[in-house]
Amino acid sequence: MAIIDPRHAAKQLIYERLFRAATLTAAMLVLLILGGVAISLARGAWPALTHFGFAFVTREVWNPVTDQFGALAAIYGTVVTSVIAMALAVPTGFGIALFLTELCPPGLKRPIGVAVELLAAVPSIIFGIWGLFVLAPLLQRHVQPWLIEHLGDVPGVGALFKGPPYGIGIFTAGLVLAIMVLPFIAATMRDVFDTVPPMLKESGYGLGATTWEVIWNVVVPHSRVGIVGGVMLGLGRALGETMAVTFVIGNAHRISSSLLAPGTTISSSIANEFTEAVGDLYTSSLIALGLLLFIITFTVIAAAQWMLRRLERRVTA
């Protein structure tokens, strides 16, 4: 019998509309969350921003006792730790991606790839506790004294490696961050390298190029947009990373010329001080830091996504 019961059909239509509305609402919710984050941070930061004005981002002072707050030290720490992390993680991640796509014996490709991805799944607090109890003492005893002795007196860069070896500080935080973002960068770059058509590579080999020459002259130019996207995705992580940094940064609101000195970052200041902040201006200043971090990371991540998307379109085209 192929007769459709009209009541049944009407009911189905109602279900259809309800289901569609539910999925649409859920999709809109994602936009609402981002909008809500922006609005609530801006509202929370308002008292501090109107009180200090633009000077909030240009002043180094951070004194809860006198109610004077400036974000410069935190911005400086965030930028410097991320730069150290990227300087170490980008070449290493590039090497890992290169190894996985071009050199690795096929049997090992998957296990090593999975191991790198598992490193990405380890929560940041584990990197923090490891950095504090294992890495920092190691650096304090063996690496930093060497750096101070050999580089401390070199003109130009010497100032970066002056002072006592604290163990914790900007340099250690950068190193922990490097280990944290390494798997993201390596995994993205590997995926990007995999999109290069084998034909192009084989043409390079056919002309007698070495493996490195094929990589540098064929693979890298072909996947440039994706590489930059992957690096910026890693940078977005490094800028916003909280727990791993909070353990090893030392939480000192000052800008030291030495990389070995304690410092602070935007996220670790918030994590360390937010629950203990007394007074509206103090809390508002911390939220203003959060707003700054939101703007910085949003820009970086959005740019990264935009680039990766451009690559994707080119591949499917």
Next chain:
Amino acid sequence: MSRRTFRKIKNGTLLSLSLLATLTGLVCLGAILWTLVANGFATMSPHLFTAMTPPPGSAGGLANALYGSAIMTVLGILIGSPIGLLAGTYLSEYGRGSRLSTAVRFINDVLLSAPSIIIGLFVYELIVMRMGHFSALAGALSLAILAIPVTLRTTEDMLNLVPVGMKDSSAALGAYPWRTTVSVLYPAARSGIVTGLLLAVARISGETAPLLFTALNNQFWSTNLNAPMANLPVVIFQFALSPYKDWQNLAWAGALIITMSILILSISARVILAMLQTERGAGR
């Protein structure tokens, strides 16, 4: 030195460096796991799962923190994953190619890598400030917000993998899209969606930063969702930074438990995906 030798040496050097980079990455993973096992295993005992977090200087366990973490993770998934699932369904089934879906997809990818501490601040402003106190519910909500992007992304990807023929067959039988989605697409994409859930659990169960200003911590056993609740990440954070040896040992044990659970979750997610792929491959 001939140009040929130079090219060969350059090639060899740079390729060795890439091998070195890979070894560095693996050594880091190995070193972290080794430290966790070496430090955490000593404190492992049944006591850990039955006793409460102790005051400084005495022995204790992590029972309340484990319970709190479990409750908030489950609640976070219960609130977050349906939203992610439905939104993913919209992107894949209803809003294909529309401007709204492009925007949602983009924003979702941004949320996926946004710093979690900002989500913590958002929920603090939204709930904790209004209610005037920290609560487990606020903690669960911040975890839910972090779970949405993960489930949305995997749901959309997995629904897109379902062969169009299946959808068409269902439509040819006269089924509305919702019926097709619920009775054909979801079952077909089931293992993929489960993988997304596992990944979401793995992602949120180690999150610390957003819980600092939402659920805070609680030294005692509490089942009240409207009050601060102990949770593993925040306990690890506070105990690890304390000067007391007992507390630091507990932090290591907690770190070992969290890492092992997350690694097991991630590996199972991968195994399911691999099985799915071989199944698909065999079917073709």
